[in-house]
Amino acid sequence: MEECKIKNLYNLEHTIAKELMEKYEYPWEALPHINDFIIEIGKKLDEKIYEQKGENIWIAKSANVFPSAYIKGPVIIGENAEIRHCAFIRGKAIIGNNCVVGNSTELKNVILFDNVQVPHYNYVGDSILGYKSHMGAGSITSNVKSDKKLVIIKNEKEKIETGLKKVGAMVGDEVEVGCGSILNPGTVIGIHTNIYPLSSVRGFVPANSIYKNQNEIVNKI
Numbered sequence: 001m002e003e004c005k006i007k008n009l010y011n012l013e014h015t016i017a018k019e020l021m022e023k024y025e026y027p028w029e030a031l032p033h034i035n036d037f038i039i040e041i042g043k044k045l046d047e048k049i050y051e052q053k054g055e056n057i058w059i060a061k062s063a064n065v066f067p068s069a070y071i072k073g074p075v076i077i078g079e080n081a082e083i084r085h086c087a088f089i090r091g092k093a094i095i096g097n098n099c100v101v102g103n104s105t106e107l108k109n110v111i112l113f114d115n116v117q118v119p120h121y122n123y124v125g126d127s128i129l130g131y132k133s134h135m136g137a138g139s140i141t142s143n144v145k146s147d148k149k150l151v152i153i154k155n156e157k158e159k160i161e162t163g164l165k166k167v168g169a170m171v172g173d174e175v176e177v178g179c180g181s182i183l184n185p186g187t188v189i190g191i192h193t194n195i196y197p198l199s200s201v202r203g204f205v206p207a208n209s210i211y212k213n214q215n216e217i218v219n220k221i
Contacts, residue, residue: 001153001155001204003155003188003190003204003206003207004026004027004155004160004188004204005026006024006025006026006027008190008191008207009027009130009170009172009188009190010027010113010130010131010173011113011131014096014113014114014115014130014131015094015096015111015113015114015131016041016076016078017030017034017037017094017111019037019041020033020034020037021111026153026160027128027170028151028153028162028167030128031109031126031128031164031166031167032164034092034093034109034111035074035091035092035109037094038056038073038074038075038076038092038093039074041076042056042074042076045076049061049062049079050076053071054071054073055073056073056074056075057071057072057073057074057075058075058076058077059071059075059077060077060078060079060080060081060097062079062080063079063080063081063083064080064081065077065083066083066084066085066086066087068085068086069083069084069086069087069089069101070086070087070088070089071083071087071089072089072091074093075089075091075092075093075094076093076094076095077099078095078096078097078098078099078114079097079098080097080098081095081096081098081099081100081101082099082100082101083101084100084101084102084103084105084119085103086103086104087101087102087105087106087107088105089101089106089107089108090106090107090108091108091109092108092109093107093110093111093112094110094111094112095107095112095116096112096114096116097114097115098114098115099112099114099115099116099117100116100117100118100119101118102117102118102119102120102121102122103119103120104120104121105118105119105121105122105123105124106122106124107125108124108125109125109126109127109166110124110126110129110168111128111129112124112129113128113129113130113131113132113133113173114132115131115132116129116130116131116132116133116134117133117134117135118134118135119135119137120137120138121137122135122138122139123141124140124141124168125141125143125168126141126143126166127141127143127167127169127171127183128170128171129169129171129175130172130173130175130191131173132173132174133171133172133173133174133175133176134176134177135181136176136177136178136179136180136181136197137179138179138180139178139179139181139182140181140182140183141168141169141183141187142168142182142184142185143166143168143185144166144185145185148165149165150162150163150164151165151166151185151186152186153186153188153204154203154204155203155204156203156204162186166185168183168187169183169186169187169201170187170188170189171183172188172189172190172191172192172193173191175189175190175191175192175193175194175195177189177195178196178198178199179198180198181195181196181197181199181200182200182201183195183201184201185202186203187201187202187203187204187205188203188205189211190204190205190206190208190209191207191208192207192208192220193205193206193208193210193211193220194209194210194211195211196211196212199211199213200214201214202214205217206219208220208221
């Protein structure tokens with residue numbers, strides 16, 4: 001499944017997690033290691049740029065964090081990020097430079113590349129969102145299957161067993177997810193793709209596509 005590899009989904013120059021993700025072939029392989037990676041590199045962050053705000057919580061001095069936001073470590077929040085009213089960050093979260101985490105948005109065990117926007121009532125768990133990706137209002141990642149079985153990544157011809165019970169979505173660079181959409185466990189979305197509002201997405205969606213429904217995915221090019 002070449003299209004699901006890290007090298008085809010993400011530009012690693014746009015994340016502080018580059019060192020972590022370079023170790024793996026597929027992005028979901030990094031999920032179990034986010035916690036320890038944050039603790040490891042947090043202690044090495046430039047004190048001119050970052051300030052430690054609590055146990056294993058490092059926040060860039062230029063970030064705008066609203067007083068009502070809840071933040072549990074380990075967490076890294078990058079430069080010029082905006083963490084808005086009542087954001088709920090449950091830990092194991094890397095939030096890149098210029099990211100927006102909005103009102104009532106919940107994050108857990110995630111990597112948000114630089115310039116990611118999850119601005120309105122989003123849930124993002126056990127997921128990786130690529131550079132400049134955007135989740136419309138009310139769109140969420142579902143990270144556990146209804147039968148509680150281990151998540152399998154699938155395309156039309158192949159499947160990969162992750163060995164993980166919790167895998168949300170692997171969203172490539174510059175993906176637009178429409179309002180009210182659900183990204184089901186193990187969804188992988190290729191770069192520059194648009195997901196129609198109110199979609200229920202599962203499996204692999206190719207790069208440079210417009211996803212209208214499971215049976216109608218058209219190429220932009």
